[in-house]
Amino acid sequence: MxxxxxxxxxxxxxxxxxxxxxxxxxxxxxxxxxxxxxxxxxxxxxxxxxxxxxxxxxxxxxxxxxxxxxxxxxxxxxxxxxxxxxxxxxxxxxxxxxxxxxxxxxxxxxxxxxxxxxxxxxxxxxxVIAPPAWVKDTVWYQIMPDRFCRDKNAPDDPKFLSWGQKKYFGFNHTYGGTLKGITERLPYLRELGITGLYLTPIFSAGSYHKYNTFDYRTVDPDFGTEDDLRELVQKAHQAGIRIMLDGVFNHCGTNFFAWQDVCQKQKASPYYDWFFINQENFLSERVETADARYYTFSFWAGMPKFNTNHPEVIEYFSEICAYWVREWDIDG
Missing domain, CATH: 2.60.40.10 (Immunoglobulins)
Incomplete structure (x- = not known):
């Protein structure tokens, strides 16, 4: 044996x-x-x-x-x-x-x-982990909004790459996918048998992927407006499709209000302990954090890591989750 x-x-x-x-x-x-x-x-x-x-x-x-x-x-x-x-x-x-x-x-x-x-x-x-009963039978489809569909009325912005273009692909290169584009493709998704959409981050950020969130309460204008999100959720629900948003609660982007306050006031900031800052002179032009001056997602200086054990951080993100459900009627 x-x-x-x-x-x-x-x-x-x-x-x-x-x-x-x-x-x-x-x-x-x-x-x-x-x-x-x-x-x-x-x-x-x-x-x-x-x-x-x-x-x-x-x-x-x-x-x-x-x-x-x-x-x-x-x-x-x-x-x-x-x-x-x-x-x-x-x-x-x-x-x-x-x-x-x-x-x-x-x-x-x-x-x-x-x-x-x-x-x-x-x-x-x-x-006991007790997810809602509907989760068990949901067929999920993950969408990165920038990469899925540009709506038919989207402006012909020169900053958008042509669909399929990869030659100059980079951190800030976008293809122009929108929330309206997702809404327009709901019949196609329903035809596939999809009953749940998992959207990667859609809130204000400084990259195509939006994982470096600046504002957890504002839809990123690259993807559309708050009304566009409401329309997507409403029409998805009418089609029998649930909506789940990706909550980036491990780290944020450098324009997030609490990190900006820490950079300005340092230890005097009330948000200093929201993060893991290990050195007095933690501000630097270096784009990586291999020196561990503060902890980040991976080693990217632009994504400082939250101290998710801090009571105020827990309270902040609990309210953010409740806000998303109240404001946009999302399912998770």
Whole structure:
């Protein structure tokens, strides 16, 4: 058996709460494994039944999917007391191993009582990820507005590249795609079976991609107006298509009001701690931040990184999200 291919951890996508009653457990193995059995029970079941050692019930796991070099096995269980202790038994031919938290051992060479089992400490409702029901069946189509469609009434601006032109492609080169252009193509998207549009950033910024946001409340004029966005959302909803916006909350552009205030007032700015500034003389003409004078997206000086643990940053972006929903009736 390819023991090195066996992997599990009691977190992430291998162990999580699917809802308030159900825990999902997954085990990754090599392709030589023929069967996986989950052995689990409440971690204190032996105390309840007055036994000396913990013991578990056996459940045959299902093959969830076959990957290029692995098999992913899954079992969904409803622990009556919202907690679990568990390990796995894997079989390949006559080989049988117990997969414990402290290693993989031949069955018979050890007892679960003398090894470290995996544990799911508590099924906490706050740990349950509960997206809206409609998300599950949505067919998403991602659109970078500048690259999708220039509306039929868009001005013939010389700053726009010709569609398909790549020779002089750069940071500030645009093709002139607009929100109205997306609206005009809704019938085409609906014909494809699309039921959700994921738009990359559309708010005021200094690049074609708009990931260096200057103002989270203003539609970038390259793409149109606020009314254009309202029209897009309204007509998309009429066509049965949801709208999700890309919120760039990891970093901003240099013209964002808080960063501008920090550059002017430095440590005296009330927004100084909204960012990760590591050096007194952090202002520089250098376009990269390999010197770590402040943290950024990648190493681009033009995209200072937010301290998203700061309460005021959390409050600011929570309100921004609420504003987008109130103002434009977006879906996410």
């Amino acid at each position: 390819n023991v090195a291919a066996i992997f599990h951890r009691s977190s992430g996508n291998l162990c999580y709460a699917a809802d308030q009653d159900t825990v999902v457990l997954r085990l990754q193995t090599g392709k030589d494994v023929e069967q996986v059995t989950l052995v689990c029970a409440d971690p204190f079941i032996h105390e309840l039944t007055r036994r000396k050692h913990w013991y578990g019930q056996h459940y045959i796991m299902q093959c969830l999917c076959e990957l290029p070099h692995h098999i992913l096995w899954e079992y969904r269980i409803k622990p009556p007391f919202k907690r679990l202790q568990y390990y796995f038994e894997v079989s390949a031919g006559e080989e049988r191993y117990a997969v414990m938290e402290d290693g993989v051992f031949p069955i018979g060479d050890t007892s679960p009582a003398h090894r470290q089992c995996f544990k799911f400490a508590w099924l906490n409702p706050s740990d």
